[in-house]
Amino acid sequence: MDQKFFLGIGLAIVIVFAASSVYLNLQKNASDPQDHDMLYQVSTIDALMLGVYDGVRPVGELKQYGNFGIGTFDGLDGEMIMLDGVIYQVKDDGRVVTVTDSVTTPFATVTHFERDHTVVTTTPMNISSFTSTMEEQLPTGNMIYAVKIHGTFPFMKVRSVPAQVRPYPPLSVAVLNQSVYSYSDTTGTIVGFYTPVFFSGVNVPGYHLHYLSDDHEIGGHILDFTVPAGTAVFYDITPGFSMTLPTSGDFTGIDLSGDLREELSRVEK
Amino acid sequence: MDQKFFLGIGLAIVIVFAASSVYLNLQKNASDPQDHDMLYQVSTIDALMLGVYDGVRPVGELKQYGNFGIGTFDGLDGEMIMLDGVIYQVKDDGRVVTVTDSVTTPFATVTHFERDHTVVTTTPMNISSFTSTMEEQLPTGNMIYAVKIHGTFPFMKVRSVPAQVRPYPPLSVAVLNQSVYSYSDTTGTIVGFYTPVFFSGVNVPGYHLHYLSDDHEIGGHILDFTVPAGTAVFYDITPGFSMTLPTSGDFTGIDLSGDLREELSRVEK
Numbered sequence: 001m002d003q004k005f006f007l008g009i010g011l012a013i014v015i016v017f018a019a020s021s022v023y024l025n026l027q028k029n030a031s032d033p034q035d036h037d038m039l040y041q042v043s044t045i046d047a048l049m050l051g052v053y054d055g056v057r058p059v060g061e062l063k064q065y066g067n068f069g070i071g072t073f074d075g076l077d078g079e080m081i082m083l084d085g086v087i088y089q090v091k092d093d094g095r096v097v098t099v100t101d102s103v104t105t106p107f108a109t110v111t112h113f114e115r116d117h118t119v120v121t122t123t124p125m126n127i128s129s130f131t132s133t134m135e136e137q138l139p140t141g142n143m144i145y146a147v148k149i150h151g152t153f154p155f156m157k158v159r160s161v162p163a164q165v166r167p168y169p170p171l172s173v174a175v176l177n178q179s180v181y182s183y184s185d186t187t188g189t190i191v192g193f194y195t196p197v198f199f200s201g202v203n204v205p206g207y208h209l210h211y212l213s214d215d216h217e218i219g220g221h222i223l224d225f226t227v228p229a230g231t232a233v234f235y236d237i238t239p240g241f242s243m244t245l246p247t248s249g250d251f252t253g254i255d256l257s258g259d260l261r262e263e264l265s266r267v268e269k
Numbered sequence: 270m271d272q273k274f275f276l277g278i279g280l281a282i283v284i285v286f287a288a289s290s291v292y293l294n295l296q297k298n299a300s301d302p303q304d305h306d307m308l309y310q311v312s313t314i315d316a317l318m319l320g321v322y323d324g325v326r327p328v329g330e331l332k333q334y335g336n337f338g339i340g341t342f343d344g345l346d347g348e349m350i351m352l353d354g355v356i357y358q359v360k361d362d363g364r365v366v367t368v369t370d371s372v373t374t375p376f377a378t379v380t381h382f383e384r385d386h387t388v389v390t391t392t393p394m395n396i397s398s399f400t401s402t403m404e405e406q407l408p409t410g411n412m413i414y415a416v417k418i419h420g421t422f423p424f425m426k427v428r429s430v431p432a433q434v435r436p437y438p439p440l441s442v443a444v445l446n447q448s449v450y451s452y453s454d455t456t457g458t459i460v461g462f463y464t465p466v467f468f469s470g471v472n473v474p475g476y477h478l479h480y481l482s483d484d485h486e487i488g489g490h491i492l493d494f495t496v497p498a499g500t501a502v503f504y505d506i507t508p509g510f511s512m513t514l515p516t517s518g519d520f521t522g523i524d525l526s527g528d529l530r531e532e533l534s535r536v537e538k
Contacts, residue, residue, distance in 0.1 A: 038511075046467060047411075140521035142316075143514060197526040198315055198470035242307075242511040245412060252409035257466040 038240030039144050039193065040065030041109045043251065046201045048072070048107040049264060050254045051168035055104020056246040059087050062110045063101070065242070068146060070192055070210040071108025073099070076174055077163035079221045081191050081212040082110055088212055090219045092162040092179045096212065109193055109203065111146045117235040124154075127224045127269075131207050134233060135194075142196050146236035147209065149190040154228060156183045158211050158220030168250075171267050181220065188213035190222065194235075200261055202243065204268060223269060307509030308413050308462065309334035310378045312520065315470045317341070317376040318533060319523045320437035324373020325515040328356050331379045332370070334511070337415060339461055339479040340377025342368070345443055346432035348490045350460050350481040351379055357481055359488045361431040361448045365481065378462055378472065380415045386504040393423075396493045396538075400476050403502060404463075411465050415505035416478065418459040423497060425452045427480050427489030437519075440536050450489065457482035459491065463504075469530055471512065473537060492538060 042057045055074030062069065067085035072078065079090040089099045119137045121130075135141060159178045168174075192209030199205055212219040227233075245251065311326045324343030331338065336354035341347065348359040358368045388406045390399075404410060428447045437443075461478035468474055481488040496502075514520065 044467060142521055142523065142525050143516070198313060200470065201467035202471070237516065239514040239516050240511070241514070242509065245508040245510070247412070247506065247508050252411055254411065256411050 036112050036114060037236075037238050038065070038242050039109055039111050039146070039195075039238050041203060041241070041243040042071070042105055043107045043246055044202050044243070044256070045107065045204050045264065046256050046258075046260050047246070047251050047254065049171045049260050049267065050256070051170045051174075052246070052250045052254060053106050053164050053168050054249050055106050056249060056251070057105055057108075057244065058101055059099060059103050059105050059108070060101025062087070062105070062108055066110030066112050068113035068148065068191060069108060069110030070208065071105050071110075072161070074104045074106065075163040075165070076106070076161050076168075076171075079158075079160045079210055079219065080105065080108060081210045081219055083189055083191055083212055088216065088219065090158070090160045092160045094160065094179065094181050094218065094220075096216050096219050111236065111238055113146050113148055113236050115148070115234045116237040117145075119233045119235070121227055121229055121231045121233065123229050125227045127222065130225075130227055135206070138194070138235070139237070142198075144196070144238040144241060145194040146238055147190070147192050147194055147207065148234040148236070149227065149231060150188070151228065151231045152185060152187040153225050154185055155224070155226040156186050156211055157181070157222070157224040158183075158218070159223055160220045172263055175267050180223065181218065183218055186213050186218065188219070190225075192222075200259070201256070204264065205261070208268065221268075305381050305383060306505075306507050307334070307511050308378055308380050308415070308464075308507050310472065310510070310512040311340070311374055312376045312515055313471050313512070313525070314376065314473050314533065315525050315529050316515070316520050316523065318440045318529050318536065319525070320439045320443075321515070321519045321523060322375050322433050322437050323518050324375050325518065325520070326374055326377075326513065327370055328368060328372050328374050328377070329370025331356070331374070331377055335379030335381050337382035337417065337460060338377060338379030339477065340374050340379075341430070343373045343375065344432040344434070345375070345430050345437075345440075348427075348429045348479055348488070349374065349377060350479045350488055352458055352460055352481055357485065357488065359427070359429045361429045363429065363448060363450050363487060363489075365485050365488050380505065380507055382415050382417055382505050384417070384503045385506040386414075388502045388504070390496055390498055390500045390502065392498050394496045396491065399494075399496055404475070407463070407504070408506070411467075413465070413507040413510060414463040415507055416459070416461050416463055416476065417503040417505070418496065418500060419457070420497065420500045421454060421456040422494050423454055424493070424495040425455050425480055426450070426491070426493040427452075427487070428492055429489045441532055444536050449492065450487065452487055455482050455487065457488070459494075461491075469528070470525070473533065474530070477537065490537075
């Protein structure tokens with residue numbers, strides 16, 4: 001091997017990497033809006049409302065689209081929280097476990113959380129004063145926001161749902177057997193989304209929030225809480241929306257033409 | 270330069286290309302569902318209904334997401350047809366022109382058309398018999414389909430809309446000045462989409478079809494037609510949906526909470 005050989009290798013590597021780099025940068029720019037300001041969703045909330053509980057996507061796949069989100073699992077087996085890229089499952093007995101990537105989900109929404117906007121609360125708020133007050137603080141209601149709140153909450157009331165067996169009942173029936181837990185002075189993170197009213201049928205219009213304690217011992221779908229004054233509410237403005245519809249299973253046969261907004265409101269609260 | 274120099278270049282190129290190829294393939298697999306079975310949409314149909322006509326995305330950007338689609342242009346300046354990657358504008362005087370990539374759009378839907386499903390018509394159909402008959406032929410109504418029909422149509426009734434000036438009227442008012450053209454025995458392509466009813470507010474539920482003649486002389490938003498017996502209707506099953514919401518301009522201030530389905534139906538037909 002002489003110098004010319006290595007000169008040849010070096011020159012070729014420089015040329016090929018330069019060309020690859022231009023190509024990859026173009027690719028990156030093309031997909032940037034989707035990677036970083038996109039809510040990615042599996043299936044629709046109305047399909048879940050109508051009892052489409054079979055998982056259609058492995059939860060590991062969600063990690064391609066975000067590190068932050070909420071959802072449920074195959075068979076409606078508990079509440080999902082994805083935080084810092086880790087997926088937690090709140091079982092109906094209140095325990096929190098981490099899940100393997102191969103577990104599937106029938107409904108989930110995730111994004112890469114990047115803080116764009118912060119609102120600091122000025123008074124303590126329960127869930128209904130939070131949702132009405134914080135909606136007024138948003139730059140516009142016609143936008144998707146990921147919502148992240150870390151704090152110590154004097155009151156936190158969450159639910160989880162038991163895994164269902166076929167024939168699957170609708171969600172309004174399944175939640176009749178939900179487990180509800182109330183905690184005091186718990187420190188953790190609220191993880192969720194705000195979607196505009198025109199997402200009706202597709203996602204949960206307004207706020208949809210789950211909770212996970214810092215010690216990963218408790219959590220669930222939030223039914224009520226007290227957010228103390230002086231709490232920073234972080235928003236990620238998310239103009240991109242992406243959804244995968246199931247191409248097989250129960251989804252294809254159900255009647256999704258109804259307006260389930262009132263029923264959804266009862267189920268979620 | 271001796272043989273060893275070229276051997277060095279050759280070896281380096283093989284190694285670097287092999288490594289790049291593995292990386293690019295992983296990237297490709299990760300984004301495959303979005304690239305090829307995804308409807309990409311700019312803004313929402315209800316925003317257009319309410320007079321949000323300022324373009325928010327250059328039409329050239331649409332080409333990243335598809336080679337086939339429909340929409341309109343900045344200021345509601347005519348009807349858009351994207352076919353085989355070329356973007357055509359049907360002006361309200363009936364002329365068809367191609368547009369440069371920098372022209373913007375306030376609303377457009379595109380995909381990479383790949384035929385998955387074909388239905389051959391057995392009787393001649395007008396628009397209303399087509400939509401009702403062809404809905405029954407779909408594998409499921411809970412899915413997005415891109416729809417492509419090439420043929421010679423005994424009757425084709427299309428409209429285009431004149432560019433609007435501020436203050437923008439709602440679409441129901443703007444279409445009062447639409448131009449309607451009826452053609453006989455025209456050969457061309459019908460380009461459009463079917464979206465499920467749960468896309469209300471976001472897209473046009475049911476069929477939304479535009480037309481472009483093979484000679485690129487005529488086209489527009491289809492109000493009625495005769496599709497002859499024996500015509501092949503091509504469907505692209507499109508389980509992925511992706512949307513970009515405008516983050517500035519009129520979109521952020523309008524009230525998108527209303528149900529505009531009946532008004533939309535009048536405007537579209």
